[in-house]
Amino acid sequence: MRNKKLVDYGKFGYIFSIPFILAFLVFSLYPILYTLLIGFTDLKGLMTTEIHVLWKEPFKNFATVLKSNLFKKSFSNTVIIWIMNFIPQMGLALLLTAWFTDRRSKVKGQGLFKILFYMPNIITAATVAILFTQIFGYPSGPINAILIKMGLSEKGIDFRLTPSRIKGVVAFIQFWQWYGYTMVMLISGVIGINPEIFEAADLDGANRVQTFFLITLPCIRTIMLYVLVTSLIGGLNMFDIPSLYAQDKGDNGGYTVNMYIKDQAFAGAYRYNTAAAASVIMFIVIVLLSLVLFYIMRDKDEAKLKKLKKQQLKMAKSRKAY
């Protein structure tokens, strides 16, 4: 009865989706396809609008990008900075999660701590980058002032001098901005665990550490993987902080892929074609990562149900055939 009614109203499903679909086609799909197209053309130079597809060697731009030392460097920089920030970020977030969700001894004031830890995440990344440029300033920034006062350094440290220092500071800023977010996500995952599981663990005499490693961690595995993959996708798009803090300093030690893409397209020779090719390469990487994410996050029960339905359908069909 109800189903029949819904079928009558079905056309509204289409009507109400029209704005989304139109905006998607114009502002997402078209730019994606156009970026792809530009990747195969000779489009470069300011004010150029005519494009010619490179029929003779269609993958020339892609080859140029993949062979470019600067691109290779920016890609490895991006991944290294991401790893340097993600490992301590996940570690600290897990530790805080274990502390804040411990059922035997409540941490007082954790509401306030959560709010404070999460705060850096909402501040404009551009502002954060410049603020830290000042804070890690050389020779007279606040950090150097502290180091000199404490006698740890005589003249202060130039934090933008070497690639490893630049990577370290950028990774630290990313870590500082994101560990609170990761913690909040993990805590919500722990809260979602059925309390009966913990009670059973208590009855079996599991101690705190055992409970955390044998119960909590396996139960929040999905959410951890979710954080991992979304963080990796975000990390591959790192732009604001390295472009404002690191720039081209320290032998391009903090030069990321998005900076490469932007510089190719909007500086120097305005090579839109190689920039587009680099975008497409990153697009492919991100799509692959997303597929991993969806595989992890898939609804296992629903997948089983679908499989079952399919099998039943097949059986019914084969019966008809007989």
Added chain:
Amino acid sequence: MANKNSLHKESIGLKVVIYIVCVILSIMSLLPFIIMFSNATRSTFEIQQSAISLYSAHPIQNLIKNWKVFNGKSFDPATGFVNSLIVSTGTTVLAVYFSCLTAYALYAYEWKLRDAFFGLIVGIMMIPGTITMIGFYQAAYKVGMTNKLSLLIIPAIASPNMVFFMRQYLQASLSMEIVDSARIDGAGEFMTFNRIVFPLMKPAIATQCIFTFVGSWNNLFVPQILLTKKEKYTLPIEVSLLNGDIYQTEFGSIYLGLSLTVLPLIVIYALLSRYIVEGVALGGVKS
């Protein structure tokens, strides 16, 4: 008994460690902003003497002096603020309304392409807008639409993340009986959505509003590419100007400029932090 006692001691020891770490982390969150606000009221000379100090000989005069310094140069926080407000508000309104509408279409009606459409939304959720920037810019350039704030706003109509979130919310909270009874009362479909369903989604709308607004407010990459005219700059672009050579040694005014951009966010956060922190968890994963 002794055993129990030592266990107790151990847990007190752990507690002490927990609080020490938490307090250190809290200081780490706050200190950069404290330095920023306090140095905004100090002169460049004072900052060079000691960059980490709350002391300022003439806080008000220095504040005015710092303000005058950056006012005479390219940094224009007022314009950036207004432009950012226009873009963020427009983005939030469009994204929220049309995401709710699309989510409702996905939830309340049965149509042939529904599952395919939902699959598409899930599929494109993870793709960041920065990836398509070159094509987007070129297309906008061809039709002369660069330097239009509207080009930063209108694409928000298609916000796959939020559609996904809103659909989950509707699934959990809206019963079709309410919709059916509105139909019996003779309300049209569009009116049912506007008058009944949309107001019912308030809690979800509130959290999504905050995140969309903050996300749009903080965006640098896309505006920086699309907007080349000074009077169209958004706040993050203005902030990035503070990095330029002309401010190299004007430490006081850099800190003041940064403070001005952070202040609205801190006020919003102070008022809404509870909902924000809870909202993060809601928006993340479906279960």
